[in-house]
Amino acid sequence: xxxxxxxxxxxxxxxxxxxxxxxxQTTSDTEVIAHLIKRAGRGPIMDRIKQALNELEGAYxxxxxxxxxxxxxxxPRGMRPLSLGxxxxxxxxxxxxxxxxxxxxxxxxxxxxxxxxxxxxxxIHFDTFSEAKNRSxxxxxxxxFSRPDSNVDGQNIHSVRKRLGKKLAEVSPVExxxxxxxxxxSISAAIGFAEQSGTPYELGLIxxxxxxxxxxxxxxxxxSEACR
Numbered sequence: 156x157x158x159x160x161x162x163x164x165x166x167x168x169x170x171x172x173x174x175x176x177x178x179x180q181t182t183s184d185t186e187v188i189a190h191l192i193k194r195a196g197r198g199p200i201m202d203r204i205k206q207a208l209n210e211l212e213g214a215y216x217x218x219x220x221x222x223x224x225x226x227x228x229x230x231p232r233g234m235r236p237l238s239l240g241x242x243x244x245x246x247x248x249x250x251x252x253x254x255x256x257x258x259x260x261x262x263x264x265x266x267x268x269x270x271x272x273x274x275x276x277x278x279i280h281f282d283t284f285s286e287a288k289n290r291s292x293x294x295x296x297x298x299x300f301s302r303p304d305s306n307v308d309g310q311n312i313h314s315v316r317k318r319l320g321k322k323l324a325e326v327s328p329v330e331x332x333x334x335x336x337x338x339x340x341s342i343s344a345a346i347g348f349a350e351q352s353g354t355p356y357e358l359g360l361i362x363x364x365x366x367x368x369x370x371x372x373x374x375x376x377x378x379s380e381a382c383r
Contacts, residue, residue, distance in 0.1 A: 320347025
């Protein structure tokens with residue numbers, strides 16, 4: 156099982172599951188989902204999955220694989236992106252459309268909120284586990300999470316960020332010698348700001364590709380200094 160999202164009732168569900176005998180090996184929301192499916196009984200697997208998904212609250216784009224099928228599901232509000240692609244006679248699921256380019260897949264469409272997609276030897280089948288609610292995709296997908304060459308809700312991420320940069324130049328102009336972006340997510344916005352303002356765009360920061368991720372470490376350091 157692969158899960159992209161955050162369950163706001165994960166702690167409550169975990170406590171209920173532990174009270175009925177579930178033993179957890181991790182602290183991840185993903186394991187909560189697996190235990191819910193197991194607890195749902197001995198009926199058909201798809202019924203158990205639907206029952207488990209309807210107990211979840213929050214954001215979740217899920218892909219599950221067993222011996223017979225690949226199953227994908229998106230929460231009723233569609234808070235996280237999830238797309239369907241096609242490679243020859245087969246199908247693939249990805250949280251970002253840029254993944255299709257890597258494997259040579261053709262983009263088919265986005266999985267809609269509350270939808271359940273099953274891929275097996277007989278082909279592809281579409282079902283629902285919940286009624287769709289108002290689409291509430293996370294704005295951070297456009298601002299930070301997604302790669303610039305991905306498309307979310309029909310919008311190219313690079314184009315969206317570039318338009319945001321242009322709008323920022325309109326509503327908050329500044330006098331400056333150059334515009335530079337912090338790698339990588341703000342580069343598209345910086346290009347848009349530079350174009351709109353007429354200020355030259357230049358490289359100011361270079362990302363080191365040979366060290367581990369330091370973003371969380373920096374946040375912790377800044378938070379610690381702010382509390383002093």
